[in-house]
Amino acid sequence: MSTHDQNPYEIVKKLLSESVEQLGLDESIYHILKKPMRVMEVSIPIRKEDGSVENYTGYRSQHLDVLGPCKGGIRFHPSVTLDEVKALSIWMSLKSAIIELPLGGGKGGVIVNPEDLNQRDLEELSRSYIRKITPVIGPEKDIPAPDMNTTPEIMAWMIDEYDKLRGYNIPGLITGKPIIIGGSEGRLDATGRGVVIHIREAANALNIDLSRATAALQGFGNVGSATAKFLHESGVKVVAVTDVSGGIYKEEGLNIPALLEFIGEGNVIADFKECESISNEEMFALPVDILIPAALENQITSETAPSIQAKIVAEAANGPTTPEGNRILEEKGTFIIPDILCNAGGVTVSYFEWVQNTMNYYWKEERVNKELEEKMIAAFKRVYEMKENKGCEMRQAAYMVGIRHLVLALQARGWIQNGDLSKL
Numbered sequence: 562m563s564t565h566d567q568n569p570y571e572i573v574k575k576l577l578s579e580s581v582e583q584l585g586l587d588e589s590i591y592h593i594l595k596k597p598m599r600v601m602e603v604s605i606p607i608r609k610e611d612g613s614v615e616n617y618t619g620y621r622s623q624h625l626d627v628l629g630p631c632k633g634g635i636r637f638h639p640s641v642t643l644d645e646v647k648a649l650s651i652w653m654s655l656k657s658a659i660i661e662l663p664l665g666g667g668k669g670g671v672i673v674n675p676e677d678l679n680q681r682d683l684e685e686l687s688r689s690y691i692r693k694i695t696p697v698i699g700p701e702k703d704i705p706a707p708d709m710n711t712t713p714e715i716m717a718w719m720i721d722e723y724d725k726l727r728g729y730n731i732p733g734l735i736t737g738k739p740i741i742i743g744g745s746e747g748r749l750d751a752t753g754r755g756v757v758i759h760i761r762e763a764a765n766a767l768n769i770d771l772s773r774a775t776a777a778l779q780g781f782g783n784v785g786s787a788t789a790k791f792l793h794e795s796g797v798k799v800v801a802v803t804d805v806s807g808g809i810y811k812e813e814g815l816n817i818p819a820l821l822e823f824i825g826e827g828n829v830i831a832d833f834k835e836c837e838s839i840s841n842e843e844m845f846a847l848p849v850d851i852l853i854p855a856a857l858e859n860q861i862t863s864e865t866a867p868s869i870q871a872k873i874v875a876e877a878a879n880g881p882t883t884p885e886g887n888r889i890l891e892e893k894g895t896f897i898i899p900d901i902l903c904n905a906g907g908v909t910v911s912y913f914e915w916v917q918n919t920m921n922y923y924w925k926e927e928r929v930n931k932e933l934e935e936k937m938i939a940a941f942k943r944v945y946e947m948k949e950n951k952g953c954e955m956r957q958a959a960y961m962v963g964i965r966h967l968v969l970a971l972q973a974r975g976w977i978q979n980g981d982l983s984k985l
């Protein structure tokens with residue numbers, strides 16, 4: 562497989578182009594949507610605790626703000642690239658549009674393996690990155706959040722640095738903060754909670770009884786662990802989980818509460834006892850009903866897709882399926898819940914957090930969860946109806962729902978003068 566096939570920016574552009582065409586829209590819409598409106602590259606030299614100086618590279622991409630300020634996470638990972646950050650910002654625009662949030666798409670990243678840094682150096686890097694992107698962010702401009710390898714603690718360092726620079730407390734700058742400094746109840750679990758709501762809606766559509774269903778998960782970080790918790794609570798038997806350390810399998814079902822406690826104590830999956838070890842490839846091929854990639858991009862590929870037996874693939878991660886992997890699953894009739902729908906619970910509760918910060922009035926967790934559930938169900942319905950109406954797959958339907966919403970905003974702002982939107 563060529564790297565072009567795995568470049569998320571090339572993948573998202575192709576899907577945008579196909580969806581614009583299928584909606585019967587003018588090609589100029591594709592040319593507006595394909596490029597982020599603003600991209601920043603920053604150099605982040607930090608002096609480490611051992612006295613050495615290292616210069617890291619970071620990015621922030623802001624895709625489109627026709628619906629509201631840009632919004633999206635910050636990723637710390639060695640494989641971050643500019644194209645990846647651009648693609649992720651476009652996915653954020655589509656995600657917010659599908660959920661009908663008044664937000665645009667943004668994303669940031671730093672090329673770093675956080676495991677190589679001690680706590681003091683990680684804090685220095687987090688504060689330095691935010692200093693560099695300060696001119697382009699703010700509660701009315703672009704609101705960052707956590708993503709891979711970034712945590713509420715890192716969000717707290719970042720907002721503290723921003724507040725110091727601006728001279729006052731601006732809680733709406735960043736979401737995914739600790740609750741004590743303006744975070745929202747329910748944010749930590751929101752992405753996983755949303756993933757499981759979509760799995761439930763898909764199971765209803767496919768007449769699958771979740772209380773008899775089995776699942777396997779790749780990734781047990783923020784998203785994967787919360788997804789496993791809510792699957793377990795829904796009666797689903799989670800038989801396999803992998804993370805960066807390895808994987809575990811138990812045919813009778815893993816003890817998820819015990820595993821959550823074990824990981825919460827700072828352990829890794831591979832050290833969890835009384836289960837068999839399993840590789841990512843073996844996990845993908847298990848005869849389960851639901852498969853959930855919740856780690857990295859480009860995991861379901863021409864190599865791994867042929868062995869997948871799951872009826873539902875719930876894309877909790879961003880971009881876990883390559884176009885070729887997608888084609889193979891579609892041919893098998895696998896029901897894919899696409900990433901831009903499946904993991905949108907995170908941005909939804911981040912939106913609630915920003916609303917609460919702006920109002921300076923905080924909601925109880927029941928309200929957060931209830932409003933999240935309403936928004937997830939409505940979005941699933943919009944995408945499913947588009948799929949039924951157009952006779953297409955869920956991924957393309959999700960793109961079309963997102964594009965339709967963005968196009969209506971573009972038209973309202975006069976960007977599209979005489980466009981014929983009647984087919985929308």
Ligand code: NAD
Pocket residue numbers: 707708709710711752779780781782783784785803804805806841855856857858877878879880904905907908
């Ligand atoms: P995280 O850093 O908390 O967890 C990542 C997990 O992936 C870890 O368990 C890690 O061990 C595992 N992993 C890494 N490499 C792996 C490998 N080769 N095989 C198996 N597992 C591996 O990150 P997260 O916040 O849970 O994000 C996971 C995915 O979900 C990303 O694609 C992210 O963009 C997406 N996402 C996150 C949020 C959010 O709210 N955090 C929201 C929407 C989408």
